[in-house]
Amino acid sequence: MRRGGGRAARSDDVRLRNRAALIAALREDGPRSRTALAAATGLSAATVSAIGGALLEEGLLAPVAAEAQGGRGRPQAPLGLNPARATAAAIVVSNRAVDTVIVDYSGSEIGRSWRGALPRDAGPAALSAALAAEIDAARAGARRDGAPPIAALTIAWQGVADAEARRVVWSPIVDARGVDFAGPLAARCGGRVAVMNDAAMVAEAFLRRGAKRSGAPTDLALLLVGPGVGMGLVLDGAAAAGRASSGMEFGHMTHVPGGAPCACGRLGCVEAYAADYAILRGAGRDERDDPLAVAQAARDGDPAARAAFAAAGEALGYGLGRLFALLGPLPVALAGSGAAAADLLRPAMVAALEQALAPELSGPLELSVAGDATALALEGAAAHALRRLDAALAAGAEIAGAPWREAVA
Amino acid sequence: MRRGGGRAARSDDVRLRNRAALIAALREDGPRSRTALAAATGLSAATVSAIGGALLEEGLLAPVAAEAQGGRGRPQAPLGLNPARATAAAIVVSNRAVDTVIVDYSGSEIGRSWRGALPRDAGPAALSAALAAEIDAARAGARRDGAPPIAALTIAWQGVADAEARRVVWSPIVDARGVDFAGPLAARCGGRVAVMNDAAMVAEAFLRRGAKRSGAPTDLALLLVGPGVGMGLVLDGAAAAGRASSGMEFGHMTHVPGGAPCACGRLGCVEAYAADYAILRGAGRDERDDPLAVAQAARDGDPAARAAFAAAGEALGYGLGRLFALLGPLPVALAGSGAAAADLLRPAMVAALEQALAPELSGPLELSVAGDATALALEGAAAHALRRLDAALAAGAEIAGAPWREAVA
DNA sequence: CTCATTTTCTTCGAGGCCCAAAATAAATGG
DNA sequence: CCATTTATTTTGGGCCTCGAAGAAAATGAG
Incomplete structure (x- = not known):
């Protein structure tokens, strides 16, 4: 011990x-x-x-x-x-696009880029190269010249990263496994590269925004419901990660043993009921359909669509019940396409949570809805990169850049 | 944030x-x-x-x-x-007995007592009085005279305690709810009274024992399977507790939505498949039967008994899968009557875990078996009380007792 | 225009804390 | 009996934080 x-x-x-x-x-x-x-x-x-x-x-x-x-x-x-002291970058990789932002040390955005989805079959080298290119593109469009080189990079990525936050253990976005980003990208980022779960970054940004307004709620379970189901957990104001991976694979918690097939290959995961593809499947739509259209259909009374959202809400509610059984009740926020369908999900979530957990252990569900998930993820990832920079600089690390002596002389 | x-x-x-x-x-x-x-x-x-x-x-x-x-x-x-510096007490309350131990500051046992189960219908006052009486009894039998008054007490208790570890929110042992132990018992314990989950104390002691032998495994999920199903979680060498309660109600995580009825009043909890009463129910035995006898029957080939243990193992395995999805894989230990039936539970647990979670996320199940749960709980609770004493004394709290100046003069 | 007032920021001395090195203590073994 | 060895304590130096006193930089009343 x-x-x-x-x-x-x-x-x-x-x-x-x-x-x-x-x-x-x-x-x-x-x-x-x-x-x-x-x-x-x-x-x-x-x-x-x-x-x-x-x-x-x-x-x-x-x-x-x-x-x-x-x-x-x-x-x-x-x-x-001091904005000129250092520069950080944040990249959000989703199955639809890659968004990149460059910020100065004070946190102001100084550059940005966008590109469409990465090819699924890209190998490790191609992936690293693509991300490096995005960083360059974002820098090229920088509103400010002479910024110091990038000293920290955080990549928000849907999937599982390892404990050191450098390798992607598994991701639905690309076929490659075990991709190490640290190597190829570290050279241009002072070695400070981190691969984080996207939901964790969204949670961080959402809570930070909230904290600026109200008091200081320091706990949050953020459900990022979209192409997959992720969770970002913040406890006591600090992002909580699992042990071995960057963890918190809420979406792949079993909901019903032997239940619906999930993208991960198992049966009955929460994701298999609540992700976009599960909604489409449940509503009898085509895979390529727009989940938002299904949501509208549900609002218009389509029974199959309503049933699909009810099943999704139930899976999420039971999942929260299981989470709360372990951790105690937490405020919850919905982001992603699930946020757009919060009105449809909520009743089933509340009902399921009541079934799952004694009221002494859960209390009423505190559910809020987050805005644009990509924007939040970028914000959270940038904050994450800056915080690592803070830690390094506070400890006296030598990082090039900044009106060093010159400013004083 | x-x-x-x-x-x-x-x-x-x-x-x-x-x-x-x-x-x-x-x-x-x-x-x-x-x-x-x-x-x-x-x-x-x-x-x-x-x-x-x-x-x-x-x-x-x-x-x-x-x-x-x-x-x-x-x-x-x-x-x-210095053994004479202070004294601490530990009480383990189960549905069968109340065990009490008094230790000196160096951790050596100096007194002990035992009594049968508390009456289920005891009110708060009667409960406090009963525990106080046990402390007195243990002190009375002390092998050493002149020990200072008890300065810290930890009660290990099957059930849910609140965040401040002073009230019992819910417990299967007694009917009373919201019992505050701090008040009545604090007077004789310098205000340092804590009510902890029994499984957490077992986990602590088990890991501590292990650490003395081998290197330093610092993570453990201890499943205390007996009249109920509890879990004690140790992460990074520190007992992890939930937020609002002392948490980790693994036993009341839903296994199958709408499934078997649980003692807590919900349906489908893990406990409703894996606790002693669930085994007896599943095997078609009388409630008062001995679970160990059912285990022997299962080993002898009784199909109903085998099925009951298989269902229990499956519930535990899926539960672990859910836990691992959130926290990442952990070493697991079984204690309580479940430990005695580990041979029967294990195959189903392993199979269920494989169903529940991709191997990248779980790895092979590392399962060990713990000894006498009551002894471990006492050990863990005593260690817990001493640690709080350490914290207070390190910070310079004034706690009466000990060859103070005299030893030096 | 001058100067007391107010608020901010810096400087200074005191009291702690840890560490490396030197000094002291207490054994052994030739 | 004393050189040697190992453990512990003492000493001096370098930091660190803090309260108090001093310096700086405005305002506004006479």
Whole structure:
């Protein structure tokens, strides 16, 4: 039981943590004066001043033009993340398209690209090359010149990645297995390449957006229902991943043993009832039909379509019941084509959840609906890449870029 | 997304962490010299000396008689946890009995008691009184006089406790709901009372025992199959609990929607196929029959009995498949009456797991069998209580007891 | 126009903490 | 009896955070 008790702490771990805390505060809530940062982090003004000074020296932070403040006293001099310090990239690969975004260190988008779906039969080399090309394309269209090279890349990808988030273990998008992105792409990303589950990235972005508005809900199970069924789980404000893989294969949890055939080859997975293809199949439509059209048919009273959505909702509801049995109840959000059909899914989901779990254990279903899944996934992946960059820079990693000394001289 | 970034660290957090690390090292692997502690924790000899000195002053540690070492040089002077510093208690409540153990701060048992099952209809007051009486009984039989008052108590209990681990939300053992143990028992336990799920305590003890032998397997899903089906999950060496409750209600995860009736009132729970009562029902036996007798009948070829165990194994296997889909594959251990029938359950479990999950996601089932569940639960609960005591003492809490100054003077 | 006031930010000294190196302690074995 | 060996404690240096005091940079009243 290596509980660690926490490995021993050295004296300078404290500085490291506080550097990270300062950067995180700026990342989460934007530029602020030293005084405001002191209040936000709980550090003393003296310490914020010291750490802030060091981070300015290192080019991590930059002074930001103060807004008119009015009132007496010395005006605040806000600090912000220095956009020129580094650059990060995010790629979202779905079965329909590849979306890429380049952001500066402060999180502003500086470039973007789009292309249609990758060919299913692309081999590892072709895949890496295609993604590299997208990064180049996005950079080429950059609104700003002279940005430093990309120092971190996060790929949001429908499928299963391994624990180190570098290989695709399985994905419905391409036939290739065990593709290692780290190798080919690492060269242009300072080695910081991560392959993450798409739903996890959507969850992160959705929660982040919500947090900006309301208080700070820190838990969420996001169901990404579309060509497949994925789940992104956020617990205590941190993305929860499985052990061996980046995990959380909600869609491939068995719903009915021996039930409907799933794209993964097993029988009775949740996905086999709730994914787009399952809806189409259940409604007796053609594979290539538009799921949204089926949803409209269901709203117009088509019994087969209604039954298909009821079955999908039931599978999702039972799945949530199983999840809640293990983890306790969580707020839930729907994204993807499932979000567009939330009105059709909800009643069956609620009913199934009630069947599945005693009310003491589940409580009423808290279900919200997320917007454009691709946009959210891009946002989440970019945030993810930036956060890894933050960690590296806070720890003093040497990453090229930025008005380094020049800004000070 | 309150990711925290980790709250700001103060300078003296370092000392606190290192105190805890030192205590944890002694707790996990027994008394050792300062030099050995330095090696184990990664701290410098100078720091171990300083912290050790302070802990000796506070009565947390005590010199231990050194074993003959032979060889040159100044002999090592081992330090150990001071047995007299504090006392902790552990109670395991099952539907058959209440077992209680009192341990000193070094973890040695100094008293024990046993009584038969609690009456199902006992109210909150009667329950608290009964447990308090057991503690007194265990103390009365103590092999050692003058032990300090009990400063922490952990109750392992079949059922659901709330997040603060103080109330029983639901339990098959008694009819009462929402019983708060903290109030009545806190007075005699320094306020440190925790109500934990029994399976979680068994898991903890099982893994700890294993860790002493082999390397350090830090993940485990322990299935406690008996009057009910519980699960204790250890991830990264730490007990994983659900959000709202102390969670992990594996037994009440739906196996087959609309399936067999469960003791919880729902239909199709895993428990409704795998618990003792389900086995008896499935084999067409009387409720009061002995499940072990049914197991023997199955081994002797009784088809109904075989079928009952096959159904139980299938439910467990699919349940594990669902768990693995979310968390990734884990080593599994069986405890309780299920452990005694592991030979009967295993084939169906393996088969069901193969049906449930693609081999990439699950790998082969790693199944081990745990010993006496009650003994393990007691051990785990005592360890849990001691760990909370460690945390309090490391942080400098004032807890009465121990050769305080006297030992030094 | 000047200057007290107010608020922000920086500097300074004190108190901790950890570590490496030096000093001390306590055995062994020739 | 003493050189050698190993364990532990002491010492000094380098960081770190913090509170308090000082410096900076505005406002606004006279």
